[in-house]
Amino acid sequence: MNNILLEELSKAIGARQFIQFTYGGHTYLLEPHLLGQNKSRKDCMCGWGGDKGESAGTKVGWHCFLLEDVKDLKILEKRFSKTRPGYDPYDSTMSRIYYRA
Numbered sequence: 001m002n003n004i005l006l007e008e009l010s011k012a013i014g015a016r017q018f019i020q021f022t023y024g025g026h027t028y029l030l031e032p033h034l035l036g037q038n039k040s041r042k043d044c045m046c047g048w049g050g051d052k053g054e055s056a057g058t059k060v061g062w063h064c065f066l067l068e069d070v071k072d073l074k075i076l077e078k079r080f081s082k083t084r085p086g087y088d089p090y091d092s093t094m095s096r097i098y099y100r101a
Contacts, residue, residue, distance in 0.1 A: 005067060008075060009035050009045055010099040018078045019047075022071040030063070031080040033087055036097040043067040046091060048084040062086060064093065 012019050013032045020029050030049035038044045044067060050060035062084070089100045 002067070005070070005073065006035065006043070006098065008073065009067075012075045013099050013101050016079050016081065016101065018049075018076040018080060020072075020074045020076060021065075023065050023069055028063075028065075030065075031084070033083060033101040034089070034091055034094065034097060035099040036091075036094040038064070038066075038093060039095050041095065044094070045070075046094075048080075048087075 009019070009032060011017075013035060016031070018029060019032055020027065022028075028049055030045075030047040032045050032047040034046040036044065044064050046062060046064040048060075048062060050063070083101055087101070089097075091097070
């Protein structure tokens with residue numbers, strides 16, 4: 001995995017900064033909370049947010065994304081102040097956690 005991407009995402013989680021990225025052709029605005037490896041040993045991130053597009057229909061809530069499919073990542077100046085309901089810092093879908101909010 002791209003170490004620069006992991007480093008940037010770790011910084012965003014630590015500073016509680018929103019991120020914006022493209023994934024599967026849709027633009028997402030996310031409050032990143034977890035960065036790690038899923039049970040298939042693929043790097044991923046989980047966070048609170050949803051699709052910014054009007055037609056995609058992704059509901060606001062918890063989402064996980066494979067880092068290999070994240071494109072055009074932007075770390076935004078906007079910050080979030082607390083974790084969202086249902087946040088599990090020991091998410092059982094991950095086999096390894098690199099960084100958590």
